[in-house]
Amino acid sequence: MVDIVVRKIVVGVEDVFHEGGPRAAVPLRRGWVAAVIENPYAGAYVENIQPMMDDLKPLGLAMARRLAEALGGAKAVQGYGKAAIVGQAGELEHGALWHAPGGYGMREVLGGAKAIVPSTKKVGGPGTRIDVPVTHINASYVRSHFDAIEVGLADAPRAREMVLILVMTTGARVHARAGGLAVHEIKGEDGLR
Amino acid sequence: MTQARIRRLLTVVEETRTEMGRTIDPPTRKAAAVAVIANPFARRYVEDLEELMVIGEELGDLLGRKAVAALGVRPEAIESFGKAAVVGEGGELEHAAAILHPRLGKPLRAAVEKGAALVPSAKKMGGPGIAIDVPLGHKDAAFVRSHFDAIEVHVADAPRADEIVVAVAVADSGRPLPRIGGLQKHEVVGKDGLR
Numbered sequence: 001m002v003d004i005v006v007r008k009i010v011v012g013v014e015d016v017f018h019e020g021g022p023r024a025a026v027p028l029r030r031g032w033v034a035a036v037i038e039n040p041y042a043g044a045y046v047e048n049i050q051p052m053m054d055d056l057k058p059l060g061l062a063m064a065r066r067l068a069e070a071l072g073g074a075k076a077v078q079g080y081g082k083a084a085i086v087g088q089a090g091e092l093e094h095g096a097l098w099h100a101p102g103g104y105g106m107r108e109v110l111g112g113a114k115a116i117v118p119s120t121k122k123v124g125g126p127g128t129r130i131d132v133p134v135t136h137i138n139a140s141y142v143r144s145h146f147d148a149i150e151v152g153l154a155d156a157p158r159a160r161e162m163v164l165i166l167v168m169t170t171g172a173r174v175h176a177r178a179g180g181l182a183v184h185e186i187k188g189e190d191g192l193r
Numbered sequence: 194m195t196q197a198r199i200r201r202l203l204t205v206v207e208e209t210r211t212e213m214g215r216t217i218d219p220p221t222r223k224a225a226a227v228a229v230i231a232n233p234f235a236r237r238y239v240e241d242l243e244e245l246m247v248i249g250e251e252l253g254d255l256l257g258r259k260a261v262a263a264l265g266v267r268p269e270a271i272e273s274f275g276k277a278a279v280v281g282e283g284g285e286l287e288h289a290a291a292i293l294h295p296r297l298g299k300p301l302r303a304a305v306e307k308g309a310a311l312v313p314s315a316k317k318m319g320g321p322g323i324a325i326d327v328p329l330g331h332k333d334a335a336f337v338r339s340h341f342d343a344i345e346v347h348v349a350d351a352p353r354a355d356e357i358v359v360a361v362a363v364a365d366s367g368r369p370l371p372r373i374g375g376l377q378k379h380e381v382v383g384k385d386g387l388r
């Protein structure tokens with residue numbers, strides 16, 4: 001059992017009205033939540049790190065709730081993604097600990113989203129920014145929803161910290177017109193199409 | 194016929210030899226091939242993005258082969274892939290989508306021989322020197338947990354306002370010290386792209 005010690009949680013939301021083309025009737029909303037936590041494995045190689053995945057579940061759930069709320073409720077959410085930035089006293093593998101609990105939290109809140117949650121991870125210092133990929137929550141191949149949100153915090157991660165991130169969106173890119181699988185064509189069986 | 198007006202091509206290879214004080218032998222290796230191209234639709238809204246889709250097909254082939262060549266391995270030795278684009282301020286996000294999604298994947302899959310999985314991707318708008326994290330996932334089974342990763346790329350002088358930076362990444366291995374469980378690469382069936 002590992003204590004999850006949170007230093008701060010930050011939420012960001014942007015409303016996109018247009019990008020040089022026709023103005024959207026309903027703006028696309030894109031949001032992110034980042035938690036800065038202590039890295040209990042910083043400073044030395046620890047072989048068995050898997051227990052922390054369960055310990056992170058409550059945080060994953062709380063973050064997913066908070067983010068969905070910021071976007072207008074779980075029903076409004078159509079896209080998602082996750083990421084981790086590990087401070088320099090840690091290793092890349094510590095970022096991978098976020099896969100299971102981050103995905104769990106969002107699926108709980110969104111009511112069983114079917115698609116794999118796209119992700120990125122890296123090691124970095126304070127101010128490091130990371131591009132968090134976004135795909136449709138029920139069908140990875142929905143082309144209008146492929147996106148990414150850049151997230152970073154000026155003062156994190158410190159050497160012995162990790163920044164854990166979830167992102168969600170409320171719809172397609174604001175001028176989506178690259179074709180491909182559309183939302184109304186989703187079968188919703190395999191999480192892909 | 195070449196459609197893309199390419200200003201620069203770059204490749205970067207990352208080889209990790211130690212992690213957390215432990216020797217990684219053989220080293221894990223990932224590579225990215227990057228093209229800086231002119232955006233034919235900069236500074237105006239154009240409805241039909243076909244021209245960028247053709248460019249995407251061309252770059253999937255060019256960058257896919259370059260990235261694999263940078264690792265110096267046979268195509269079938271590639272285990273992961275990913276793609277990304279950054280659009281200069283004179284363009285729009287959708288230009289990245291038109292390059293990355295409709296046609297780039299097929300020639301990239303040919304370059305790595307197979308590739309049943311979705312090619313993970315990222316896109317954004319930005320100015321010269323901006324970095325982008327290119328997601329990496331196992332090429333035949335998206336759920337292989339040891340291979341979830343990313344590689345950061347940037348070009349100091351790009352994208353200018355009327356340019357797009359397009360990146361393709363590949364890896365011949367997963368993370369350096371994978372130990373968080375999940376689907377393992379030796380368990381991959383490789384039919385549905387997921388497992």
